[in-house]
Amino acid sequence: MQVKITDVAKHAGVSVTTVSRVLNGERYVKDDLKSKVNRAIQELGYAPSQIARSLVRKKTNLIGVIVPDLTSSFYSTILSSIEDRASANGYSLLVCNISENIDKELKYLNVFQEMRVEGIIIMHEKMNEDIRSFIHKIKIPVIFSSVKPLEQDFVSVIIDDYIASYEATRYLIELGHETIGFIGGDMRDITSGQNRYSGYRNAMEDNDKRVMDEYIRFGDYKVKSGYEQMKELLSIERRPTAVFAVSDDMAIGAMNCIRDRNLRVPEDISVMGFDGSLFTELVRPTLTSMEQPIQQMGTVTMDVLLKQISGIEIPTTDVVLEHRLVVRESCQRLNKDHV
Amino acid sequence: MQVKITDVAKHAGVSVTTVSRVLNGERYVKDDLKSKVNRAIQELGYAPSQIARSLVRKKTNLIGVIVPDLTSSFYSTILSSIEDRASANGYSLLVCNISENIDKELKYLNVFQEMRVEGIIIMHEKMNEDIRSFIHKIKIPVIFSSVKPLEQDFVSVIIDDYIASYEATRYLIELGHETIGFIGGDMRDITSGQNRYSGYRNAMEDNDKRVMDEYIRFGDYKVKSGYEQMKELLSIERRPTAVFAVSDDMAIGAMNCIRDRNLRVPEDISVMGFDGSLFTELVRPTLTSMEQPIQQMGTVTMDVLLKQISGIEIPTTDVVLEHRLVVRESCQRLNKDHV
DNA sequence: CTGAAAGCGCTTACAG
């Protein structure tokens, strides 16, 4: 029922080879034939089948992307800039939202393979043995964005989460804070769980601050868990004067919790976030945050992947982007009188 | 280089037909052959090519989605539930983020057609003649989600924006407000521009409230424009005691503007939003909003489209979902003393 | 229950 190339050829009175040639902008087609063909295409409303074309060219112009959570501002911003670079280069995105569901990830990785995508982008680091071995076996270029799995042979586009977290903590220390609460992520995550935790811990120790277990909590990066964990921190007898949450969402949850207890940010408690999401400017007080270059992260990810695909360059090491502390209103110098 | 079905057949010592049969779970294959084939698949790491399969079956299991702005919480939430339903039904999503770029939309519509997607979802209503005629001509099922273009022959999954807006305004009137500012959307948009504006206007008139031009502003649905337009409303000599913004994002921008002027929400000015985004619960005070059933909207969109694709049912009318006023903290009864 | 052959809609050497 769909118009196909033979219909166009018949309609124009030429061979399919000729139609194919004008379709692909080849030279060596006389102008009168070319215009006959173009008219036929027009009249028949012909759109060549990419899938037939892919089969013979062995090129699909498809990229598969695995996103942990589409509704997250962080990931959807990265995805948006990935999409931008992809479409600018003639690629389309096959998007999979796994929402913490590992089975879905493996299933989709299989779909990607069967669809013969030319590259795969993963923004997720909770691996299992199946996924690990799948990625090792597959011949399609795979790149991780914003996360870094343990294995050295996977390529990531990331920031240095350890140093970023270290510097965020040091900033609070420099403001005079002694007791700094920490709301970490999932310790099964290398990047955003373990590395950010170590950064906090080492910054504290290097500056002779006591690291106390009751000041250390862990959430799931979302607003709600920031709220819950902050509730715990506020129940401590000598509550912290500053809190560092490893995601802006959790930091906002923490701020809301503080406010709901009739305490003020930053007068009573300073709050520091991490990521640089859109929300930092949207809440009041605005949120001081250790920011990742989110947009750039997407762009660079796509550019590196494109190079891998074209075979120009096989990256062997991670691409590490610059983090940046953006000071806004939610942190202030410790008011000694207040404690 | 990729392993193909002939390799598997050779390795297992059977015909490609047989391999194809076990791949597709057909009966009529003896157990010993079946296990031979399965072993060969295993050993060779064979993954059948969907694109070859699509060519012969004339079925791609692909859905094309056009999103106006991936970074918007509203659209990414719909997209997320669309993805959920799609993958549950064996479909993958080809996602295009057009970011207000009409040319990109037409280009992507073409890509969708060439990729032979089985259905197209559009969450965007800024049409031009090319797009309109393209959609009319194409034989692929198209469905609009959360928006309703002018033409009657396109199917949409929406709420009744006019009534929702009418009721939101009436709620503010019932709280005793006389002067109600309005921050509308783009008047080129039927759904979220014109209909919501008419709802506001008619609710005002039906309740004998004066509709004054200076109280009516228009933004682009984003936080920043809500802030800017609120600034204008605050500069009016007799400023409104309540403001209704037709997106939660703009409402939040308005709240921030009010706060930055050292006024309080809702004591000095009540603020009402629209959409039911995640932010409503995230800001302080929490935002009263006329909510759309965002998740359901995605689910229903996909379900209706799936029916269209399977030919079970060709919807001829829009699917209208229920809106719901969710009262939170940002609106209060007008305090007469205050004015 | 199994296999040889045609065909899906294109592109690309190969001849002319």
Place this chain on the structure above:
DNA sequence: CTGAAAGCGCTTACAG
């Protein structure tokens, strides 16, 4: 400059 033919990797009647 143009076309006939082979082939991309599968599935599906058709025979047996």
